[in-house]
Amino acid sequence: MSPSLVFLAIAALAVFGFFLGRRRVLAMEGTRIRASIHSLPSYYGYYMALWCIVPAAAVMALWFVVEPTIIEGLVLSAMPESYRAMSANQLTLVMADIRNFAYGNAGTRTPDPAIADAVRNYHGLHETGAWIVSIVGACLGVAGFAIGFWRINPQMRARNRVERFAIVVMIIASTIAVLTTVGIVGSLVFESMRFFTKYPVFDFLFGTQWSPQTAIRADQVGSSGAFGFIPLFTGSLLITVIAMFVAVPIGLLSAIYMSDYASPRLRSVAKPVLEVLAGIPTVVYGFFAALTVAPFVRDAGSAMGLDVASESALAAGVVMGIMIVPFVSSLADDVIHAVPQSLRHGAYGLGSTKSETIRQVVLPAALPGIVAAVMLAISRAIGETMIVAMAAGLAANLTFNPFAAVTTVTVQIASLLVGDQEFDSPKTLSAFALGLVLFVITLCLNIIALAVVRKYREKYD
Amino acid sequence: MTDIVERPQGVASRGAALGVHATEEAQKRLKRRYASEWRFRAYGLTAILISITALAVLLWSIVGQGYTAFTATTMSLTVTVDPALADPGGKRAQDDLRTGDFQGIARAGLRSVFPDVKERSDLRALYTILSNGASDAIRDRVLDNPALIGQQITVRIPVASDYDMYAKGFAAKTPKGGESRLSPKQIAWFETLKADGKIHSSFNIWFLTSGDSRQPELAGVGGAIIGSLLTLAITLAIAFPLGVMAAVYLEEFAPKNRWTDLIEVNINNLAAVPSIVFGLLGLAVFLNVFGLPRSAPVVGGVVLALMSLPIIIIASRASLRAVPPSIRQAALGLGASRVQVVTHHVLPLAMPGILTGTILSMAHALGETAPLLMIGMVAFIVDIPSGATQAATVLPVQIYLWADSPERGFVEKTSAAIMVLLAFLLAMNAIAIFLRKKFERKW
Numbered sequence: 001m002s003p004s005l006v007f008l009a010i011a012a013l014a015v016f017g018f019f020l021g022r023r024r025v026l027a028m029e030g031t032r033i034r035a036s037i038h039s040l041p042s043y044y045g046y047y048m049a050l051w052c053i054v055p056a057a058a059v060m061a062l063w064f065v066v067e068p069t070i071i072e073g074l075v076l077s078a079m080p081e082s083y084r085a086m087s088a089n090q091l092t093l094v095m096a097d098i099r100n101f102a103y104g105n106a107g108t109r110t111p112d113p114a115i116a117d118a119v120r121n122y123h124g125l126h127e128t129g130a131w132i133v134s135i136v137g138a139c140l141g142v143a144g145f146a147i148g149f150w151r152i153n154p155q156m157r158a159r160n161r162v163e164r165f166a167i168v169v170m171i172i173a174s175t176i177a178v179l180t181t182v183g184i185v186g187s188l189v190f191e192s193m194r195f196f197t198k199y200p201v202f203d204f205l206f207g208t209q210w211s212p213q214t215a216i217r218a219d220q221v222g223s224s225g226a227f228g229f230i231p232l233f234t235g236s237l238l239i240t241v242i243a244m245f246v247a248v249p250i251g252l253l254s255a256i257y258m259s260d261y262a263s264p265r266l267r268s269v270a271k272p273v274l275e276v277l278a279g280i281p282t283v284v285y286g287f288f289a290a291l292t293v294a295p296f297v298r299d300a301g302s303a304m305g306l307d308v309a310s311e312s313a314l315a316a317g318v319v320m321g322i323m324i325v326p327f328v329s330s331l332a333d334d335v336i337h338a339v340p341q342s343l344r345h346g347a348y349g350l351g352s353t354k355s356e357t358i359r360q361v362v363l364p365a366a367l368p369g370i371v372a373a374v375m376l377a378i379s380r381a382i383g384e385t386m387i388v389a390m391a392a393g394l395a396a397n398l399t400f401n402p403f404a405a406v407t408t409v410t411v412q413i414a415s416l417l418v419g420d421q422e423f424d425s426p427k428t429l430s431a432f433a434l435g436l437v438l439f440v441i442t443l444c445l446n447i448i449a450l451a452v453v454r455k456y457r458e459k460y461d
Numbered sequence: 462m463t464d465i466v467e468r469p470q471g472v473a474s475r476g477a478a479l480g481v482h483a484t485e486e487a488q489k490r491l492k493r494r495y496a497s498e499w500r501f502r503a504y505g506l507t508a509i510l511i512s513i514t515a516l517a518v519l520l521w522s523i524v525g526q527g528y529t530a531f532t533a534t535t536m537s538l539t540v541t542v543d544p545a546l547a548d549p550g551g552k553r554a555q556d557d558l559r560t561g562d563f564q565g566i567a568r569a570g571l572r573s574v575f576p577d578v579k580e581r582s583d584l585r586a587l588y589t590i591l592s593n594g595a596s597d598a599i600r601d602r603v604l605d606n607p608a609l610i611g612q613q614i615t616v617r618i619p620v621a622s623d624y625d626m627y628a629k630g631f632a633a634k635t636p637k638g639g640e641s642r643l644s645p646k647q648i649a650w651f652e653t654l655k656a657d658g659k660i661h662s663s664f665n666i667w668f669l670t671s672g673d674s675r676q677p678e679l680a681g682v683g684g685a686i687i688g689s690l691l692t693l694a695i696t697l698a699i700a701f702p703l704g705v706m707a708a709v710y711l712e713e714f715a716p717k718n719r720w721t722d723l724i725e726v727n728i729n730n731l732a733a734v735p736s737i738v739f740g741l742l743g744l745a746v747f748l749n750v751f752g753l754p755r756s757a758p759v760v761g762g763v764v765l766a767l768m769s770l771p772i773i774i775i776a777s778r779a780s781l782r783a784v785p786p787s788i789r790q791a792a793l794g795l796g797a798s799r800v801q802v803v804t805h806h807v808l809p810l811a812m813p814g815i816l817t818g819t820i821l822s823m824a825h826a827l828g829e830t831a832p833l834l835m836i837g838m839v840a841f842i843v844d845i846p847s848g849a850t851q852a853a854t855v856l857p858v859q860i861y862l863w864a865d866s867p868e869r870g871f872v873e874k875t876s877a878a879i880m881v882l883l884a885f886l887l888a889m890n891a892i893a894i895f896l897r898k899k900f901e902r903k904w
Contacts (some may be wrong), residue, residue, distance in 0.1 A: 065751065068751060068752035068753070069751075069752060072752060095752075096755075099752075099754060159798065163798060163799075163800040166800055167710070167714060167800070169706060170706045170707065170709055170710035170714065171710060173702075173703045173704075173706035173707040173710065174706070174707035174710045174711055174715070174721075174724055175724065176703055176707065176767075176770065177707065177724055177727045177728045177731055177770065177771060177774070178723065178724055178727050180727075180731060180742070180767050180770070181727050181730070181731060183742050183746050184734065184738060184739070184741075184742045187741065187742055187745035187746055188738070188741060188745075190745075191745055249508065250508045250511055250512060251508075252508075253504050253505045253507075253508035253509075254505065254508040254509045254512060256505055257502070257505025257506060257508065257509055258509070261502055261505055261506075262509070266509070269513070270509045270512070270513065273512055273513050273516050274512060275890075276516060277512060277515070277516055279824065279825075279828075279886055279890060280519070280828075280883070280886075281827075281828025281829070281830070281857050281882065281886070282828070282830065282831075283828070283830045283857040283858075283860050283861050283864075284519075284523070284828075284860070284879050284882070284883070285519075286861070286864070287523075287860060287864045287875060287876075287879060288519050288522065288523070290864060291522070291526075291864070291872065292518070292519075292522045322512075322515045325512055325515075326512075353494055353495070353497075353498040354498060354501075355497060355498045355501035355502070356494070356498075358501070359501070376733065379733060379735075380733075380735075382735070383734075383735025383736070383737065383738070384735070385735070385736070385737045385830070385831035385834075386830050386831055386857075386861065389831075389861075390861065390864060410735065410737050410831070413737055413741070413835075414737065414831060414834050414835070417740075417741075417744060417834070417835050418834050418835075418839055431741070432741060432745070435737070435738055435741040438735060438737075438738065439734065439735075439738050442733060442734065442735055443730060443734075446729075446730060446733045447730075450729075
């Protein structure tokens with residue numbers, strides 16, 4: 001008896017309830033209670049179906065969310081004394097191990113007896129829980145069915161009740177966005193606070209050394225762990241600047257050319273090209289940068305007698321710039337189209353050529369929008385992960401040399417959190433501090449961009 | 462344009478007659494202005510040509526490196542299923558057969574083709590032509606039909622990646638630019654097999670159906686495709702209803718107050734949050750707080766759903782806004798309730814636009830990599846996932862993993878996996894364009 005089967009049964013019951021409710025109210029009309037029905041018959045059906053499915057589904061969903069916590073608590077409390085004495089951190093690892101064995105993700109390792117017992121216990125509890133929730137869900141479904149059936153009568157304002165329910169659901173759906181933001185800010189701030197209890201904030205923000213390898217054993221030498229943010233930030237900045245040098249002129253000029261010069265034939269080619277460029281996943285750009293562009297840049301550099309790292313910032317930046325071209329171009333296109341035609345006509349009437357009109361009339365009028373577009377593009381470039389993860393390196397060099405290898409904030413977040421981690425080490429937690437800084441930077445850029453647009457937008461109408 | 466049609470007769474100086482615009486200086490200025498006009502046009506055209514060239518180079522380099530992965534070099538090998546190797550216990554039990562030395566059988570079969578290779582080191586070099594798939598292929602045949610033990614069978618097996626690369630003509634082009642990894646002897650053996658007609662080149666169905674492997678010749682994107690589909694199904698199941706409901710509420714019902722303003726600001730900001738931050742959210746909340754399994758499509762699906770939610774909401778709102786108010790007023794005038802107006806009239810009319818936006822956001826989610834790295838979908842997973850809570854990987858992550866492997870065989874596989882991913886994206890975009898073209902209405 002699995003909860004999902006029970007759920008399907010309840011859903012079937014709800015469908016049945018829909019038809020039954022409709023029939024029932026029609027049958028009641030004008031007979032026992034001498035009145036015409038308030039709402040359309042199907043609303044009575046919906047009413048009954050909702051009573052049937054909503055309480056049961058809510059309870060089952062709640063169980064699905066809290067089940068792991070409850071079961072894990074029970075499993076751990078049933079384990080031998082030696083395990084219960086462990087620190088919270090070790091217990092997390094033990095629990096992860098139990099989970100892996102329980103879900104069959106542990107490969108061919110054989111668990112030690114205590115773990116094996118716990119896994120058996122886990123399975124047992126899981127089964128018991130499934131039984132309980134199935135029975136409770138089934139009872140609620142049937143009870144809801146009965147309540148709905150009992151409540152239906154032609155005078156009930158079924159439509160109003162069903163519609164009120166629909167609106168409540170919509171309100172809940174619309175708050176998910178707020179909850180997501182709360183979740184992001186909450187988790188980033190919480191984990192960052194934990195990091196800052198182990199590592200001073202000031203050293204993090206202004207340190208010029210980044211080497212997150214902390215000593216695993218106490219007697220290990222060398223890796224002391226330094227979490228200075230500056231080299232990562234300059235790396236991000238360097239690659240972003242290179243990307244902007246590529247993306248802004250190309251994006252802006254293609255937007256201008258497309259809107260003012262291009263023949264329909266060229267436009268019918270160029271527009272899809274930009275759309276395809278926009279739709280290519282970043283991991284593909286990363287592969288392209290690492291395999292085609294980076295070697296090309298290196299060879300070209302050494303042919304000119306320059307010393308270019310094989311994972312140079314230049315290659316990653318150029319490819320990132322290409323990725324952002326369609327973004328800049330479509331934003332610039334919107335902005336340029338928002339400049340009223342009358343301004344152009346005025347300029348033409350004074351004898352300007354097309355390019356003079358664009359440079360001296362259209363672009364100044366569109367400037368705030370273009371600035372905002374560039375800022376949004378910068379925020380995208382800073383937050384971009386895959387291209388830099390594949391084409392730029394992991395070496396945290398504090399340099400502005402585009403031919404050197406640099407690393408970025410996003411690459412470090414990814415490399416710190418990929419693979420197994422223990423959740424208490426400053427190494428893992430530092431990723432959340434980096435994430436927080438990244439979030440704040442991109443948020444500021446977006447807010448400023450929107451403010452710029454709002455402040456300087458001229459009203460032409 | 463008006464030209465000066467009538468020119469005054471008998472005037473000596475043209476310049477004086479035509480005014481200030483016809484002087485030497487003015488002509489020069491005009492020339493300069495036209496030149497700068499021409500230059501500006503050239504810049505614009507160059508910008509567009511750069512974009513087109515970039516796309517062409519990208520596609521060309523990927524297709525050029527990847528198309529060969531869709532054919533596989535296979536070898537027909539005749540082996541004698543030696544009972545001593547296949548089933549030393551002699552009980553013909555399935556479990557015993559599973560552990561039989563089928564590699565030994567394959568090697569014996571290969572030795573019988575080259576009876577004059579005797580030296581140990583030579584034999585070792587010869588065996589490299591057999592991939593791990595060889596013993597698997599023989600084992601599967603024997604498990605299906607234990608009566609084959611003791612008989613001679615012919616199996617078609619993939620050759621090892623180095624030989625595959627050689628057969629496809631990439632031998633001299635190992636990634637680091639070095640020499641082929643095959644010795645002249647090995648190449649000679651391979652050529653002998655080829656001359657005997659034992660080497661074939663066929664469509665690589667294996668690549669599309671099998672899971673990941675450490676051996677390039679056995680690695681496939683089947684597992685990653687299934688993982689991607691599972692993840693995307695969960696993303697769609699969560700993001701589509703929530704997104705449409707939120708959009709309907711904000712566009713049709715929400716009062717204009719601080720709370721709805723806050724929601725709107727939130728949605729706009731979420732749309733611009735870097736994707737890796739959503740990965741951090743998934744790691745901190747879904748894995749550490751809720752204890753959901755790592756690497757599972759269910760977590761990946763939820764994270765991607767949160768990521769595509771703002772995009773769907775924004776697209777749906779635009780589509781709802783495009784439905785003219787007259788429709789709402791007419792329905793209200795006929796006595797429909799506000800919910801009825803939306804469900805019976807506005808939503809059906811806005812649906813094509815909503816679906817287009819949803820498909821595009823799903824295409825975006827399909828190509829997303831970074832947040833999935835955070836929640837552990839980078840594990841090396843051989844099995845094809847059969848459920849949403851099982852460890853799985855997705856296509857873009859598979860590409861990321863393979864891109865790190867130095868073997869030439871994996872370069873080919875990576876490019877081919879990218880081609881598969883791009884094909885999916887292209888299909889989704891084509892559907893979106895079709896929907897837009899078919900149902901688009903101008904009011």
